Amino acid sequence: MATPGKIRRDLRIFQRDKFRCVYCGYTGNTFETWRYLTVDHFNPRASGGTEDDGNLVTACMDCNTIKKDYQFATLEAAKAQLAVWLAKERKDYDAHFAPSLEPHPARADSVTAYR
Numbered sequence: 001m002a003t004p005g006k007i008r009r010d011l012r013i014f015q016r017d018k019f020r021c022v023y024c025g026y027t028g029n030t031f032e033t034w035r036y037l038t039v040d041h042f043n044p045r046a047s048g049g050t051e052d053d054g055n056l057v058t059a060c061m062d063c064n065t066i067k068k069d070y071q072f073a074t075l076e077a078a079k080a081q082l083a084v085w086l087a088k089e090r091k092d093y094d095a096h097f098a099p100s101l102e103p104h105p106a107r108a109d110s111v112t113a114y115r
């Protein structure tokens, strides 16, 4: 269970960012999608990044994982780099995973959610 302080902090950051990953735009506005939202230290803690709200952003788990402890001068620079990395992931998805997906009415949106 998250501590009340962490819940308040996460809620504050998510609300400010409208429950959207600042890097890719993923929206976590239902329980199922909210589960994949995280609070990212834009300037990583390992590099001296602070806990101030100005250094915290909403990030989906995938972007947070990919970004790791890389430092970027601006949010736009981070978004541009993440877009490059995500494009590489998409090539793997398109080549290997998408062709094996069975059409399923309940998943019609999820298959194309990231397009």
Ligand SMILES: [Zn+2]
Pocket: 021, 022, 023, 024, 025, 026, 059, 060, 061, 062, 063, 064
């Ligand atoms: Zn993201």
